[in-house]
Amino acid sequence: MSGIYIHIPFCVQKCNYCDFYSVADAEKHLPFFIQSVLNEIRFYSQQLPIFPKKIRTVFFGGGTPSLLSELDISAILNGIQKYFELDVNAEISLEANPGTISIEHLKGFSRAGINRLSIGAQSFVSDELELLGRIHSRDDITTTVKGARSAGFNNIGLDLIFGLPGQTLEDWQVSIHRALELEPDHISTYALTWSNATQTGRDIESGTLPKPEEDVISEMFLWTDEILTEVGYLHYEISNFAKSGFTCQHNESYWNGTPYLGLGPSAHSYLDGKRFWNVSSIDQYMEKLKVGELPRESEEILTPEQKRLESISLGLRHYTGISLSIVKDKMDELYQLETKGLGKIQKDRFILTVKGFLLADELAIRLA
Numbered sequence: 001m002s003g004i005y006i007h008i009p010f011c012v013q014k015c016n017y018c019d020f021y022s023v024a025d026a027e028k029h030l031p032f033f034i035q036s037v038l039n040e041i042r043f044y045s046q047q048l049p050i051f052p053k054k055i056r057t058v059f060f061g062g063g064t065p066s067l068l069s070e071l072d073i074s075a076i077l078n079g080i081q082k083y084f085e086l087d088v089n090a091e092i093s094l095e096a097n098p099g100t101i102s103i104e105h106l107k108g109f110s111r112a113g114i115n116r117l118s119i120g121a122q123s124f125v126s127d128e129l130e131l132l133g134r135i136h137s138r139d140d141i142t143t144t145v146k147g148a149r150s151a152g153f154n155n156i157g158l159d160l161i162f163g164l165p166g167q168t169l170e171d172w173q174v175s176i177h178r179a180l181e182l183e184p185d186h187i188s189t190y191a192l193t194w195s196n197a198t199q200t201g202r203d204i205e206s207g208t209l210p211k212p213e214e215d216v217i218s219e220m221f222l223w224t225d226e227i228l229t230e231v232g233y234l235h236y237e238i239s240n241f242a243k244s245g246f247t248c249q250h251n252e253s254y255w256n257g258t259p260y261l262g263l264g265p266s267a268h269s270y271l272d273g274k275r276f277w278n279v280s281s282i283d284q285y286m287e288k289l290k291v292g293e294l295p296r297e298s299e300e301i302l303t304p305e306q307k308r309l310e311s312i313s314l315g316l317r318h319y320t321g322i323s324l325s326i327v328k329d330k331m332d333e334l335y336q337l338e339t340k341g342l343g344k345i346q347k348d349r350f351i352l353t354v355k356g357f358l359l360a361d362e363l364a365i366r367l368a
């Protein structure tokens, strides 16, 4: 079993905090882009015979996949069906931007085979949406979620960002409470990361925007865990919460080492200890496929040490933790972490507590 990720590299405009690869002129590129993705699917089916053919998850990410039409989505899914074996119960997710989508559009996605929507809400506070450079209002989020339900979607996630410049715990609580009113099946809460590759990062570095404070971010994280678990969501990964039966299977495969194929510019793939990724340029991507080449930029074969660090680091972020067998030389350290309330040993696993999640990256390095 394996997964396929398709990077749809188009956005109406660039959000201030975003460093994902995307371009603005979707209409100009779309027909040839879809054909390029179909070519890439065919090439991989022929050139990567060891990639497991049975596909259990498909994820349309971006960028803004909700700029695609029902026909575009159908064409790509038909291509996958033609060259791989798409499981009849496959989870097929699409990231939707509330500013780009109508009820008719949502019905079309459902007809095309999408059965899970991940809606990029980011915030329910108007000033924050403006700060982030989002193209939608908070009312657009509500309209999109309600529209998705009436279009037949019964697996809907909302993505939210916290730790914004100037954001208080009370501001963040507004977003979480508004989100809960919409009863999503899944909630992702990402702490803002910044670098000078984004406008927000440059504004923070230059002092134009206040630097988010670590203790406020920690407070938001701990509060989020408390409120969402209290109302029945499982905190199954550092940034992800789900109602029972609604964890994101595609993301789970990233965390448990399942092979996945990434299609589209800048998309990453993983197979058997090897990572490879595509060029971050739509022109180069389409050009290479046109002349019969795979649009690879580079690849990396993980050393045993890298594999160990990766499995510890991904495992610690997950609610099932890591097997004691991979850290058996660190038992003293595990007992110390348990004493400090940062983790717990349960049978043959070591699992971080919510306080431990706050230090997950640092602890992964220590344990590896």
Ligand code: SF4
Pocket: 010, 011, 013, 014, 015, 018, 019, 020, 022, 062, 063, 064, 097, 120
């Ligand atoms: S819509 Fe998403 S991918 Fe596009 S610029 Fe905004 S955050 Fe980035």
